[in-house]
Amino acid sequence: MQGTEDKAAHAARQKRLSALASADGRDILALWEKLGIDPACEMVRGPETGLIALRGRIGGGGAPFNFGEATATRATVRLENGAIGHSLTLGRDRLKAKLIAILDALAQDAAMESKIDEMIVRPLQASLAERDSKRRSETAATKVDFFTMVRGDD
Amino acid sequence: MYVAVKGGEAAIRNAHRLLADRRRGDRSVPALTLEQIVEQLALACDRVMAEGSVHDRDLAALAIKQARGDLIEAIFLLRAYRTTLPRFGYSEPVDTAKMQVERRISATYKDLPGGQMLGPTFDYTHRLLDPSLARDETVDEPERRDGDDTPAMRVSDILAEEGLIEADGEVDSEEVGDLTRTPMEFPMARDTRLQALARGDEGFLLALGYSTQRGYARSHPFAGEIRIGEVDVEFHVPELGFAITLGRIRVTECQMVNQFQGSAKAPPQFTRGYGLVFGQSERKAMAMALCDRALRAAELGEDIVAPAQDEEFVISHSDNVQATGFVEHLKLPHYVDFQAELDLVRRMRGEHTRRRDTQDNMPEAAE
Numbered sequence A: 001m002q003g004t005e006d007k008a009a010h011a012a013r014q015k016r017l018s019a020l021a022s023a024d025g026r027d028i029l030a031l032w033e034k035l036g037i038d039p040a041c042e043m044v045r046g047p048e049t050g051l052i053a054l055r056g057r058i059g060g061g062g063a064p065f066n067f068g069e070a071t072a073t074r075a076t077v078r079l080e081n082g083a084i085g086h087s088l089t090l091g092r093d094r095l096k097a098k099l100i101a102i103l104d105a106l107a108q109d110a111a112m113e114s115k116i117d118e119m120i121v122r123p124l125q126a127s128l129a130e131r132d133s134k135r136r137s138e139t140a141a142t143k144v145d146f147f148t149m150v151r152g153d154d
Numbered sequence B: 001m002y003v004a005v006k007g008g009e010a011a012i013r014n015a016h017r018l019l020a021d022r023r024r025g026d027r028s029v030p031a032l033t034l035e036q037i038v039e040q041l042a043l044a045c046d047r048v049m050a051e052g053s054v055h056d057r058d059l060a061a062l063a064i065k066q067a068r069g070d071l072i073e074a075i076f077l078l079r080a081y082r083t084t085l086p087r088f089g090y091s092e093p094v095d096t097a098k099m100q101v102e103r104r105i106s107a108t109y110k111d112l113p114g115g116q117m118l119g120p121t122f123d124y125t126h127r128l129l130d131p132s133l134a135r136d137e138t139v140d141e142p143e144r145r146d147g148d149d150t151p152a153m154r155v156s157d158i159l160a161e162e163g164l165i166e167a168d169g170e171v172d173s174e175e176v177g178d179l180t181r182t183p184m185e186f187p188m189a190r191d192t193r194l195q196a197l198a199r200g201d202e203g204f205l206l207a208l209g210y211s212t213q214r215g216y217a218r219s220h221p222f223a224g225e226i227r228i229g230e231v232d233v234e235f236h237v238p239e240l241g242f243a244i245t246l247g248r249i250r251v252t253e254c255q256m257v258n259q260f261q262g263s264a265k266a267p268p269q270f271t272r273g274y275g276l277v278f279g280q281s282e283r284k285a286m287a288m289a290l291c292d293r294a295l296r297a298a299e300l301g302e303d304i305v306a307p308a309q310d311e312e313f314v315i316s317h318s319d320n321v322q323a324t325g326f327v328e329h330l331k332l333p334h335y336v337d338f339q340a341e342l343d344l345v346r347r348m349r350g351e352h353t354r355r356r357d358t359q360d361n362m363p364e365a366a367e
Helices: A002-022 A025-035 A094-106 A110-140 B009-024 B034-040 B042-052 B057-066 B071-082 B155-161 B190-198 B202-213 B282-294 B311-316 B320-331 B335-361
Strands: A041-057 A064-079 A084-090 B087-093 B100-105 B221-237 B242-260 B269-278
Touching (some): A002 A110, A025 A094, A025 A110, A041 B221, A064 A094, A084 B221, B034 B057, B042 B202, B071 B320, B242 B282
Antiparallel strands (some): B100 B221
8 A cells, every 4th residue: 555655656756856847947936936935945965067968779769879968957955844855957957956856845745745736837737738739730730731743644 | 308388378368368359249249149049040059069969058059159150169168068067877768759749751651650740941942042031020920730749650660560671779788888988999889889970070970971872882771760859858866766857858860761682691671770969950860870870881791891881980080079179289389399300301301312322423333
């Protein structure tokens, strides 16, 4: 039983951290300010910037290979209640990394978790989905419709 | 005796100050912002990121600005910067099958599932200079059309159904090669070779790819599929114990399909070359795929007859930071080396003259 609960909690945390990392730092900050809280926290690590080596697969699905690196920033915070939060995101936005780590720590409290998901994570997911759908429709408009020319031999 | 000389500090200082002035140019023209470079010179940023081997648009833009638009200098700056950063680890391999496709074309199948999507391409433009771009004219919003979000099927999977094409490509070693961590060794496994090609100079790879089309290691290529779009970067975070998405990057993928007549090592089938590059870098991805295929000559039992098939030649010379370093170091002071050469040439010349004089004075023995 404990195992399945852990799994669900993991999955929720994974989704939240992924959605936050994929969002623009300015958007996170704007939503964070709407939350209207200012928890005291201690930086355990970072925010620090480093590199992630990026891997692809030969032929798309074969053996992995390194095809470059990307900048990434990570942070770890501890709240007054002892909760530890982590973050890792592409880019060099330190404030974003710090905010994500704080949100990760805060979300370990069930009441805070639903508030964060509702007020920050879901709006970010929605705007990403909207951006994707806009891009998809712009790409779809460049799809080639082939038609066959009928040769006028008669 | 080796004599060290000093000097030139003031000259160097003033030269760099002059460089800063020339970089800024006419002060009555507004300075470029990094946002402008990122947004409006996006493909220059893509090239700098790919060959600088660091994905970070803002840093690429800064490098381009600092290098006055000299892209190889900008690539050099980015490479130098990357050495100052710690390495956090390796990402999970990106899944290009799940790409948010912005362009996807195939030169081998007209009606492939998912269709031909041209995206923001230079293809089919007339390459006529557009005077309207000299002014800041309003640009129309793009046309939109309902699209479906089913992932576009890979062209290689279509051919695989018939068993006419080789698999994606495996490497013998368990460990993934990383030339930023271990010195280059030849022969090189395909994974490490692809890493070198991904950061290799676009012009060099383009020329080599072109040479294979012109008959130097002819490999009958078709652009099976080219796709451009964003992929998620996933990373296993040890503190968390699971992988999370760190964000998205845009990549260009090229699957080159090559006719192959078979050899002692492999049956007749379609073989493949693969290209994967940061950003929208179609030319580079295609050139990379052509070079990848040509460099598989030994693996496929082909005769090595052309430069593009010579692994050591191609990989050792594909890096433009190394190349520019060695070529451009020639302009640094070589006063002492040259003095030694000068003495040597004088001595050789003296001996040459003496030998000629002795020969001239020899009696003509045979007569």
